[in-house]
Amino acid sequence: MEDKKTRSNQERTAATRGALLAAARDLLIRKGYAATSTPEIVAAAGITRGALYHHFADKQDLFRAILEDEACAVAADIESAAPVDLPAREALLAGSLAYLKAMTAPGRTQLLLIDGPAVLGSAAMFALDARHAGRTLREGLRAAVGHGLPEDTPVDALAALLSAAFDRAALEIEAGGDPGQFQAAMARLIERTVAAA
Known part of the structure; x- marks a missing residue:
């Protein structure tokens, strides 16, 4: 009972x-x-x-929980599109497209990339990203070291720069930019960054 x-x-x-x-x-x-x-x-x-x-505890705590859920959903979509058995470069390409697609969920770009930083601050949002989409990107880049990325690649710095590019692409798409153009541009960026094995 x-x-x-x-x-x-x-x-x-x-x-x-x-x-x-x-x-x-x-x-x-x-x-x-x-x-x-x-x-x-x-x-x-x-x-x-x-x-x-x-x-x-308060409205901000509720907001933080919403952002955590959104970031988890993005990371799950990336991981689903880029399983661990894919070669590193293909996984990064698949994950890139999955990120851009995941960010088109209604309201997600606004919550994670506009309101989140404004309410919680950049440090909190960087930490949130580091646990989710940013983590998947770092893992993908680490897997590519020695397989298209040079051994001495500063992976964390490269991940931060690519993450900024992904976020800007998501914002541009949200503002009415052609998703296909940004998907193609991000794929080209990954292809130029990680050499074919």
Whole structure:
């Protein structure tokens, strides 16, 4: 009986948290961080304000959880497109295209590349990226060392520079740029950076 009750409580907790995250994500995309209030979030989620503060310390904590979910989804898409058995260069190319595609999810570019840095600051966003998409890029570049990248390649610095290029491409696409053009440009950048084995 206790197991059923525990499971039921866990399910309610997960449902409440999910409702808060979904409602907040929608409002943040439509209105922006500054214009979105916690009373609006709880009303949209159909829960009490107390429930919000049971799960999150404040609006910024809720926002941070949304960004973590978004960054996890991007990394998962990259990893799915670039399995470990792909040769390094092909994995980097596949991961590059997967990143650009993943960033076209409605609101994702705004959340991760515009509002995130404005609200949490660059250091927090660099750390978030380092755990997710940035991690996949560093891993891909490390796998390419000796297989198209010279042994003395400063991988972390190269990853930071390529990451900036990927983010700029995502912003350009979000602003109406031709996705095909940016995908082709990023593929060419990877091809020029990592020699064919």
